Amino acid sequence: MNAIVRLGPAELTLIEQLKNLGAHAEAERLTAAGLPTRRVESYHYTDLKALLRSVPELGTAGGAGAPHFDIPGTWRVAIVNGAIGSPIGAPHGVTAGTVSGSVLTERDDMLVRLNSALTQQSLSLEISGDIAEPLVIDRQFAGEAAHVATGAKIFVADGAKVTIVEVYSGSEAAHLGNHATYLAIGKGAEVTHITLNLMDKAATHFATNEYLISESARLRTLAIQAGGALSRTQLLPRYVGKGAYADITGLSLVGDGQHADITMDAQHAVPNTSSKPLFKSIARGRSKAVVQGRLVVARDAQKTDAKLMAQGLMLSDEAEILTKPELEIYADDVVCGHGSTCGRLDDDHLFYLMARGIDKITAETMLVRAFLAALVDPIENQSLKAALTGVIDGWLENA
Amino acid sequence: MAEYDIPTLKEEIEKETVEQVLALDVDKYKYGFETKLEVDRAPKGLSEDTIRFISAKKEEPEWMLEWRLEAYRRWLTMTEPTWAKVHYPRIDFQDMYYYAAPKGTNRPKSLDEVDPALLEMYEKLGVPLKERELLAGVEQPRVAVDAVIDSVSVATTFRAELNKMGIIFCSISEAIREYPDLVKQYLGTVVPVTDNYYATLNSAVFTDGSFCYVPKGVRCPMELSTYFRINEAKTGQFERTLLICDEGAYVSYLEGCTAPARAEHQLHAAVVELVALKDAEIKYSTVQNWFPGDKDGKGGVYNFVTKRGDCRGDNSKISWTQVETGSAITWKYPSCILRGDNSSGEFYSIAISNGYQQVDSGTKMIHLGKNTTSRIISKGIAAGFSDNTYRGQVSAHAKAKGARNFTQCDSLLIGDKCGAHTVPYIESRNASAVFEHEATTSKISDDQMFYAMQRGLSEEEAVALIVNGFVRDVLQHLPMEFMVETQKLISISLEGSVG
Numbered sequence: 001m002n003a004i005v006r007l008g009p010a011e012l013t014l015i016e017q018l019k020n021l022g023a024h025a026e027a028e029r030l031t032a033a034g035l036p037t038r039r040v041e042s043y044h045y046t047d048l049k050a051l052l053r054s055v056p057e058l059g060t061a062g063g064a065g066a067p068h069f070d071i072p073g074t075w076r077v078a079i080v081n082g083a084i085g086s087p088i089g090a091p092h093g094v095t096a097g098t099v100s101g102s103v104l105t106e107r108d109d110m111l112v113r114l115n116s117a118l119t120q121q122s123l124s125l126e127i128s129g130d131i132a133e134p135l136v137i138d139r140q141f142a143g144e145a146a147h148v149a150t151g152a153k154i155f156v157a158d159g160a161k162v163t164i165v166e167v168y169s170g171s172e173a174a175h176l177g178n179h180a181t182y183l184a185i186g187k188g189a190e191v192t193h194i195t196l197n198l199m200d201k202a203a204t205h206f207a208t209n210e211y212l213i214s215e216s217a218r219l220r221t222l223a224i225q226a227g228g229a230l231s232r233t234q235l236l237p238r239y240v241g242k243g244a245y246a247d248i249t250g251l252s253l254v255g256d257g258q259h260a261d262i263t264m265d266a267q268h269a270v271p272n273t274s275s276k277p278l279f280k281s282i283a284r285g286r287s288k289a290v291v292q293g294r295l296v297v298a299r300d301a302q303k304t305d306a307k308l309m310a311q312g313l314m315l316s317d318e319a320e321i322l323t324k325p326e327l328e329i330y331a332d333d334v335v336c337g338h339g340s341t342c343g344r345l346d347d348d349h350l351f352y353l354m355a356r357g358i359d360k361i362t363a364e365t366m367l368v369r370a371f372l373a374a375l376v377d378p379i380e381n382q383s384l385k386a387a388l389t390g391v392i393d394g395w396l397e398n399a
Numbered sequence: 400m401a402e403y404d405i406p407t408l409k410e411e412i413e414k415e416t417v418e419q420v421l422a423l424d425v426d427k428y429k430y431g432f433e434t435k436l437e438v439d440r441a442p443k444g445l446s447e448d449t450i451r452f453i454s455a456k457k458e459e460p461e462w463m464l465e466w467r468l469e470a471y472r473r474w475l476t477m478t479e480p481t482w483a484k485v486h487y488p489r490i491d492f493q494d495m496y497y498y499a500a501p502k503g504t505n506r507p508k509s510l511d512e513v514d515p516a517l518l519e520m521y522e523k524l525g526v527p528l529k530e531r532e533l534l535a536g537v538e539q540p541r542v543a544v545d546a547v548i549d550s551v552s553v554a555t556t557f558r559a560e561l562n563k564m565g566i567i568f569c570s571i572s573e574a575i576r577e578y579p580d581l582v583k584q585y586l587g588t589v590v591p592v593t594d595n596y597y598a599t600l601n602s603a604v605f606t607d608g609s610f611c612y613v614p615k616g617v618r619c620p621m622e623l624s625t626y627f628r629i630n631e632a633k634t635g636q637f638e639r640t641l642l643i644c645d646e647g648a649y650v651s652y653l654e655g656c657t658a659p660a661r662a663e664h665q666l667h668a669a670v671v672e673l674v675a676l677k678d679a680e681i682k683y684s685t686v687q688n689w690f691p692g693d694k695d696g697k698g699g700v701y702n703f704v705t706k707r708g709d710c711r712g713d714n715s716k717i718s719w720t721q722v723e724t725g726s727a728i729t730w731k732y733p734s735c736i737l738r739g740d741n742s743s744g745e746f747y748s749i750a751i752s753n754g755y756q757q758v759d760s761g762t763k764m765i766h767l768g769k770n771t772t773s774r775i776i777s778k779g780i781a782a783g784f785s786d787n788t789y790r791g792q793v794s795a796h797a798k799a800k801g802a803r804n805f806t807q808c809d810s811l812l813i814g815d816k817c818g819a820h821t822v823p824y825i826e827s828r829n830a831s832a833v834f835e836h837e838a839t840t841s842k843i844s845d846d847q848m849f850y851a852m853q854r855g856l857s858e859e860e861a862v863a864l865i866v867n868g869f870v871r872d873v874l875q876h877l878p879m880e881f882m883v884e885t886q887k888l889i890s891i892s893l894e895g896s897v898g
Binding site for chain 1: 482797810812813814815816817818819820821822823824825826827828829830831832833834835836837838839840841842844
């Protein structure tokens, strides 16, 4: 295309910030291409050029605040406005430290590129053995509106078992966060990875989680998006060892004025791997929930068994649920599929409950909880499960 | 009971199936012959002069020429779409002919005046242009045919009989001259001139195509059919079809296409517009068998087609059925705009790709009216080195209360050098809309084979049964007249395994 790209204020600020950090190549690329529009297939429903109006100043280190989301019996490390707090008292088997630079594998994606160019220092965790208490990475924003890019690099050793919870929260300002997590899972390891976006209503939240899943490893993820005016969580699982298995799940809870996007791009690279991605969205008020899920099965990845499901529940006529599941299959001996449903609560179900004397609001809440049960029920740690249920209930009650 | 060695059997079936596909699509493209006809051509290349030439040849009124020129000027400002999963070298739009007409066949008064070589060619293609009389006591299916070769319509059969009922069925060039009001009222209202790159190009240079108008309350007594043939080398075919079904009317329309086997690529960029008014129903079936290129992927037709139906009135219905076996590249999304309340749209598709074919096809169901329903059944079969993509959009506008969609797209892979892809866009903008989408990709499973064979079926019968079952949902929506040809075409496993 020969068309000249017009740059908006958000792009101009980003270009300046990139230049100030010495990321000239990236600044040039952004100048030439601009932020992705709906013409870029992976941003079809989240047109960053139109949605991202302005970018705040790059954040500077601030003091650690109290956790917005506390789970009893966990170990916690805070990253405030990008500054990594001292990880003290790590449980046995967990080595915490920092690495310079960013953590994601290079990829032709604007958010990944920006994160890689802007992140100066990342948290590093090395985990071995069976860790009973969940590890919490608490990424916070403090004070005035800030633009912050962070990274976390996590290695889980062969045969280890761990639950990692990442929380994103902050003060009432129009923060912009662009976060990254790289999680490499060793052979036979078992990992539960929960991310929780609890940003304030004015904030913009971008997160990219890259997973490398080795032989016989098992991963369960749950990405909850409950905050922010504009959110996008990118999930990039790569199945690189035989018998690798993952339940990649996500939940978007959107209300008035919110736009939440969960985009998965899964690569099944070797034979005999399987996955069951499941994404749910609940939209009320004037809001937008986007789910894009792509399963790519390479030529060699015979016997892949992957089934993606996307379900949307609409609680208002002004809401939009936009779904784009994708299959890209190059191996012939596979069982792959996707399903998608979208609609409101079933009148018959409501009638059934109300005919038994349950009032309408209670009945609706019961049905919504039932809709979400498949995401929360599999989480083993009881206090974590209770805390997540609390977040969901809080959202439901604050209608 | 005989013991079956499942793995060996499977290999055998696979081999056989692959052979069948190869035999069918690539090596034995039986429509690949070329007929030597004297032709009248426009100078090579595209410019305003070319468009004036075409318009003059067609003896078109001034407004039509203006319409074309406006489209051309618009086209110059547009860029080729790149979102489809297809790859091909840039098309040189100056290196082709935009008008080629067999000499002396511009407007035959009756079939007797048509060049015998032409009639012979169509006979060879299995499209008889003779009007067959009904034999006493023998019920024969009758199909009215409009035959289009290169840039012009050469013959339309059964016109007189259809005329008695008020049905207009003729070439679009004739319609522009004889029914300008109808054409003016509907042309470009479903696919606007500015719709997309290829549709705009078509608007500028379209040469011929079919026009059909079915008046109020009339049920068209026979299948209407258009048969497209690209005969000349280096010629693009740009046909335009406009079909209007007035209130309460019904028509079933068939479309077939073939081209000679050539080493260079040929461009086919058609536009089809359907308008269904209140209570009307249109059934549109296509068997697309353009030359797919040879076994090394040389040559073949680029098939970039915009097909769209507008359910303009309440309770109207448009049903698309397509069997896509040809073309080097297919870029085609027959769509329905469900504007009228309670209107419904259907899309049934079988897309088979082999050799180095690339298919990116699907549909769009745009729900605008209340209680509109749509159903999509797509079956993709990929073999050889081909890529077969289903791309479909289902969207419900905020006012489309009670909209419903069901989509199922299944892909079958034969061999491990091909790819099968599914890209649905599901956009719900109102809570009362209910959308369901399902997609699967698989090959014939061992379990299915085992189950069928355990019950006494031979291996061939078992494969036939399973593959037949795979495409059945779509096959049964084809009109009888197309069944035989289609079954021959998709006998991907059916024919080979049944023997």
